[in-house]
Amino acid sequence: xxxxxxxxxxxxxxxxxxxxxxxxxxxxxGVWKRVRRDPVTIACAIVLLAMLLVIxxxxxxxxxxxxxGSMIRRLRGLGTTNYPLGTDELGRDxxxxxxxxxxxxxxxxxxxxxxxxxxxxxLGVLAGYAGGRVNMAIMRTTDVFYAxxxxxxxxxxxxxxxxxIFNAILAxxxxxxxQIIRVAESVTTSVRNLDFVDAARSSGxxxxxxxxxxxxxxxxxxxxxxxxxxxSVCMILSSGLSFLGLGTKPPEPEWGLMLNTLRTAxxxxxxxxxxxxxxxxxxxxxxxxxxxxxxxxxxxxx
Amino acid sequence: MFLYLIRxxxxxxxxxxxxxxxxxxxxxxAPGDPINAIVPxxxxxxxxxxxxxxxxxxxxxPVQFGLWLFKVVQGDLGRSLxxxxxxxxxxxxxxxxxxxxxxxxxxxxxxxxxxxxxxAGTFRGSILDRVATTIAVAGVSVPHYWLGxxxxxxxxxxxxxxxxxxxxxxxSSDWAWNWEHMQHLVLPAVTLAxxxxxxxxxxxxxxxxxxxxxxxxxxxxxxxxxRLDVFLHVVKNAAxxxxxxxxxxxxxxxxxxxxxxxxxxxxxxxxxxxSAIFQRDLPVLQGTILVLAMFFVxxxxxxxxxxxxxxxxxxxx
Numbered sequence: 001x002x003x004x005x006x007x008x009x010x011x012x013x014x015x016x017x018x019x020x021x022x023x024x025x026x027x028x029x030g031v032w033k034r035v036r037r038d039p040v041t042i043a044c045a046i047v048l049l050a051m052l053l054v055i056x057x058x059x060x061x062x063x064x065x066x067x068x069g070s071m072i073r074r075l076r077g078l079g080t081t082n083y084p085l086g087t088d089e090l091g092r093d094x095x096x097x098x099x100x101x102x103x104x105x106x107x108x109x110x111x112x113x114x115x116x117x118x119x120x121x122x123l124g125v126l127a128g129y130a131g132g133r134v135n136m137a138i139m140r141t142t143d144v145f146y147a148x149x150x151x152x153x154x155x156x157x158x159x160x161x162x163x164x165i166f167n168a169i170l171a172x173x174x175x176x177x178x179q180i181i182r183v184a185e186s187v188t189t190s191v192r193n194l195d196f197v198d199a200a201r202s203s204g205x206x207x208x209x210x211x212x213x214x215x216x217x218x219x220x221x222x223x224x225x226x227x228x229x230x231x232s233v234c235m236i237l238s239s240g241l242s243f244l245g246l247g248t249k250p251p252e253p254e255w256g257l258m259l260n261t262l263r264t265a266x267x268x269x270x271x272x273x274x275x276x277x278x279x280x281x282x283x284x285x286x287x288x289x290x291x292x293x294x295x296x297x298x299x300x301x302x
Numbered sequence: 303m304f305l306y307l308i309r310x311x312x313x314x315x316x317x318x319x320x321x322x323x324x325x326x327x328x329x330x331x332a333p334g335d336p337i338n339a340i341v342p343x344x345x346x347x348x349x350x351x352x353x354x355x356x357x358x359x360x361x362x363x364p365v366q367f368g369l370w371l372f373k374v375v376q377g378d379l380g381r382s383l384x385x386x387x388x389x390x391x392x393x394x395x396x397x398x399x400x401x402x403x404x405x406x407x408x409x410x411x412x413x414x415x416x417x418x419x420x421x422a423g424t425f426r427g428s429i430l431d432r433v434a435t436t437i438a439v440a441g442v443s444v445p446h447y448w449l450g451x452x453x454x455x456x457x458x459x460x461x462x463x464x465x466x467x468x469x470x471x472x473x474s475s476d477w478a479w480n481w482e483h484m485q486h487l488v489l490p491a492v493t494l495a496x497x498x499x500x501x502x503x504x505x506x507x508x509x510x511x512x513x514x515x516x517x518x519x520x521x522x523x524x525x526x527x528x529r530l531d532v533f534l535h536v537v538k539n540a541a542x543x544x545x546x547x548x549x550x551x552x553x554x555x556x557x558x559x560x561x562x563x564x565x566x567x568x569x570x571x572x573x574x575x576x577s578a579i580f581q582r583d584l585p586v587l588q589g590t591i592l593v594l595a596m597f598f599v600x601x602x603x604x605x606x607x608x609x610x611x612x613x614x615x616x617x618x619x
Contacts, residue, residue, distance in 0.1 A: 140316075143317060144317060144320040144321060144324065147317055147318075147320075147321045147595055147598055147599045147602070148321070148324075148557065148591075148595050148598065149553060149554040149556070149557030149558050149594075149598060150554075150558075151554075151557055151558040151560060151561070152557035152558065152560070152591060152594055152595065152598075155560055155575060155579070155591075156325075156328060156587070156591045157328075157331075159328075159575070159578070159579045159587050160328040160329065160331055160332045160584070160587065161331060161332065161333065162332070162333055162582075232442075232443055236443075236445045239445060240445065240447060240561050243447055243561060243564070244560070244561065244564060244576060244579065245579070245580065246579065256445075259447070259448060259451070263451065263565075266451060266454060266455050266459060267459055270455035270459050270460070271455070273451065273455075274448065274451055274452050274455060276448075277445055277447075277448025277449075277451060277452070278448070280445045280448060281443065281444050281445060281448065284443040284444075284445065285439060285440060285443035285444075287443075288439055288442065288443045289439060292439070
């Protein structure tokens with residue numbers, strides 16, 4: 001009887017072995033496995049990937065020239081022959097401009113977050129690991145920027161500096177750096193007090209080595225997930241700046257700017273005028289859901 | 303508690319000063335000599351020097367900041383370059399309008415957000431939760447200036463139910479409590495409410511779900527309490543954190559309404575900022591941002607104090 005049914009100890013061992021087998025697959029394999037089971041996240045990733053391909057190969061995909069307008073075919077409606085999504089207020093093909101516009105909108109949505117990720121992680125990890133006065137100095141400066149609602153901060157900086165892509169990117173980076181610093185600092189502080197950091201220090205590792213080997217590996221994941229969530233905010237904000245006339249300048253195609261110049265057209269061709277905003281919405285919601293899916297798969301708190 | 307109150311208020315002072323310094327620097331980082339914003343470009347050299355001295359622009363930066371701060375605390379935000387009027391006179395009416403819009407949007411957003419978040423948190427994993435979470439994600443992902451345009455297309459252009467522009471009939475900017483004025487508020491308030499709705503839904507869902515997992519809820523159920531009574535316990539536990547998030551959202555709305563105000567030509571701080579940006583009217587830009595940021599600092603302080611007062615679990619000395 002005892003030969004067929006495993007004892008409690010044997011069962012325990014089997015469970016442990018199974019857990020070990022699962023763990024040995026590695027963390028990223030586990031994350032990938034969980035992402036794969038999440039159809040919403042996969043769908044969002046596919047939509048974003050398709051959009052990325054289209055905007056990267058914009059000149060090949062777009063049917064017309066994004067700058068070439070015509071006074072005689074201004075503001076055509078949806079479904080016009082040769083112009084499936086109509087034409088804008090200067091007679092330029094909407095489909096072409098939406099495809100080309102994605103380039104700048106994506107650029108302005110990702111670059112400030114990427115810059116803020118690098119700067120914010122550096123400063124945040126420094127503040128969290130060094131502690132003491134360095135921490136005080138960095139975190140109190142961060143508090144000042146937290147005294148501004150993000151839209152206001154972006155408008156303030158780019159409003160003072162004047163319109164232009166470079167100024168808008170600068171302003172948006174300034175908006176996101178403090179937010180990433182806060183996340184990086186709190187994650188680093190919690191990792192820094194764990195035993196393996198003490199162990200590394202007692203075995204003679206220098207501060208730089210500890211940060212590179214033991215801290216970064218544990219903090220980059222959560223910060224990265226947080227940053228991907230910011231891309232959607234950044235895209236809305238940067239298009240918002242262009243909508244106010246602060247980001248991109250005409251005739252450059254960009255979704256926010258297109259929305260701005262087509263504002264008066266809502267009485268003539270309402271459904272053409274709102275198309276650029278729909279593009280922003282779809283991109284932003286996909287980035288948001290992707291970020292949520294990643295957060296769940298990577299089991300990041302907060 | 304009293305000590306904490308004093309300390310927290312004292313802590314807000316350096317923040318407020320730093321915010322003031324930031325707003326002061328806005329004019330400094332702007333391209334070009336600030337003097338060009340005051341005198342016309344064809345003014346003779348000695349007049350320019352005279353004005354420079356009068357405005358204290360020849361003094362070192364820290365001294366200039368001190369002088370500027372001295373004026374600001376007395377309520378003098380300078381004069382608009384475009385209209386020549388004191389910045390405060392335009393700003394004070396604009397703030398009233400923005401506050402009106404932000405409050406309506408906040409109330410709307412908070413009520414819907416709490417309902418959706420509460421339901422989602424209580425019935426976690428259910429179809430109701432799915433629906434509420436999807437609405438919340440859509441709420442935080444939607445470019446609200448675009449949503450405003452879509453609402454105008456539907457309710458003003460197609461259906462002709464509601465006005466698309468301004469704060470009153472005939473472009474009047476004075477508020478009155480009648481339907482002619484209130485119908486102007488509907489579309490901007492709904493548009494602006496979408497952001498706090500999404501964020502409050504997410505937050506309340508998280509808070510409620512966490513509380514529902516705690517043992518005291520199981521204990522209360524085991525004791526035989528009715529659903530409603532258990533619910534009241536959950537509300538009591540969730541309230542401080544939820545209220546804190548909502549307080550901050552009101553601040554975000556005050557500062558973030560610039561895009562919605564632009565879409566609807568709502569005569570608030572956002573529209574003022576927008577025209578200041580277009581005319582490069584830096585004193586107006588600086589004054590508006592300073593006042594909005596100070597409002598946000600004060601609100602932050604208030605939320606912190608309120609949370610401490612409401613939640614006995616937070617013991618701060």
